[in-house]
Amino acid sequence: MDGSGGGLRALAEARGPELVIFDCDGVLIDSEPISLGCLTAALNGIGVAIDVETVRARFAGTSMPSIMGHVANDYGVAAPEGFVERVKADTLAAFDRELAAMAGIAEAVRALGIPSCVASSSDPVRLSHTLTLTGLMPLFAGRVFSSAEVARGKPFPDLFLHAAERMGAQPSACLVVEDSVPGVTAARAAGMSVVGFTGGGHWGHDPAGADLAAAGAARVFSDHRDLAAVIAALA
Numbered sequence: 001m002d003g004s005g006g007g008l009r010a011l012a013e014a015r016g017p018e019l020v021i022f023d024c025d026g027v028l029i030d031s032e033p034i035s036l037g038c039l040t041a042a043l044n045g046i047g048v049a050i051d052v053e054t055v056r057a058r059f060a061g062t063s064m065p066s067i068m069g070h071v072a073n074d075y076g077v078a079a080p081e082g083f084v085e086r087v088k089a090d091t092l093a094a095f096d097r098e099l100a101a102m103a104g105i106a107e108a109v110r111a112l113g114i115p116s117c118v119a120s121s122s123d124p125v126r127l128s129h130t131l132t133l134t135g136l137m138p139l140f141a142g143r144v145f146s147s148a149e150v151a152r153g154k155p156f157p158d159l160f161l162h163a164a165e166r167m168g169a170q171p172s173a174c175l176v177v178e179d180s181v182p183g184v185t186a187a188r189a190a191g192m193s194v195v196g197f198t199g200g201g202h203w204g205h206d207p208a209g210a211d212l213a214a215a216g217a218a219r220v221f222s223d224h225r226d227l228a229a230v231i232a233a234l235a
Contacts, residue, residue, distance in 0.1 A: 016235035017175035017193065020112060021163050022140075023061070024120035024127060026179035028105055029134050032060060032202040034098055038091040039067070046083065048075050056202055061180025063121040063153035064088070092129055101134035102199060104224035109139050111228060117143035119163040119176075121153050121183075143167065155182040157190035164190070175231065179203070184215040195230055196220040 026032040039059070040052040048071055059067045064084050072078050109116055117140060120127055124146045131137040131144065145163040147153035164171050176187035176194040179202075187194035196212030199222040203209070209220035221230050 016114075017231065018114060018173040019164065019167055019169040019175070020114060020116040020231070021119050021160060021174055021176045021187075021192070022109075022116060023176070023178045023180070023183050024118050024122055024130065026060065026200040026202060027177050027197050028102060028118065028136055029130050030100055030102055030200050031095065031130060032056070032179070032200050034094045035091050036060065036202060038094055039087060042083070042087045042090065043071065046077055046079060048077050050075070060202065061121060061154055061178070061182040063147045064123075066153055088123070088126065092126065095130055095133060099130060099133055101136055102224055106136060106139060108224040108227040109136075112231075115143075115167060115169070116140070117145065117163055117167055119145045119159050121147045121159075123148050154180070155185035155189070157186050160187055160190040160192060164192075175234065177227075178212070178217070181211055181215045184212050184217050188216040193218055193234060195234070197224075198222045199224065 022028055025035065036052055036056050040050060040055045043050055043055070058070065068079050068084065118127070127144055127146055128137070131140065145159065145166065147159050150158035150162050152158045160174070160176060161171060164174050171191040174192040176183070176192050177197055178184050178187060178194055179197045179200055184194050184196060194217050196209045196217035196219070198209040198212070198220060203222070209217065212220050218234060219230050221227070
């Protein structure tokens with residue numbers, strides 16, 4: 001018997017996943033255009049000369065502590081007291097006006113036939129707010145995990161490993177659905193299979209998801225109606 005991690009992983013993939021782990025922003029909810037716009041405006045307001053496309057490329061899928069660390073290191077701007085809290089409040093207010101679930105996601109989750117959960121860089125308050133607001137919380141109640149629960153956020157594997165442990169699944173038996181390079185990188189580092197989703201509003205620049213594929217996504221898709229076929233193709 002092949003006792004290597006690669007052998008176990010190949011066997012798990014051949015049987016299909018036992019757990020599907022969804023990122024939230026940009027996968028379950030079409031939040032990234034809203035949140036990236038709010039963040040860009042806030043950064044401009046404290047003197048950071050950056051546009052929304054650069055914010056998307058550098059920070060999508062990344063936690064706020066990591067973002068602010070990059071801003072301080074790369075732009076030499078220290079956020080004033082209360083800045084992060086104001087960005088979060090402005091973003092939640094914008095969500096209340098504009099946020100929607102991704103088309104077809106509720107039906108796709110219900111049709112999975114295997115356990116699923118959420119693992120997101122967003123903080124628990126935002127996760128609860130957005131999943132409730134979009135009507136998705138009943139699909140994941142008690143199975144929502146935040147980067148606030150681990151020492152290191154994406155692109156480190158900690159959050160996905162934490163989610164798998166809490167769900168009682170081996171990493172090699174997990175499939176992650178992600179929309180960002182840091183998320184794909186984190187999933188691969190966790191020893192999990194990962195597919196890339198490009199159906200969110202922030203993916204108009206590259207619907208083929210070339211950077212997700214380059215980061216290690218086994219497949220890239222843009223319509224949640226195709227999720228079952230994507231999973232079946234991996235088995």
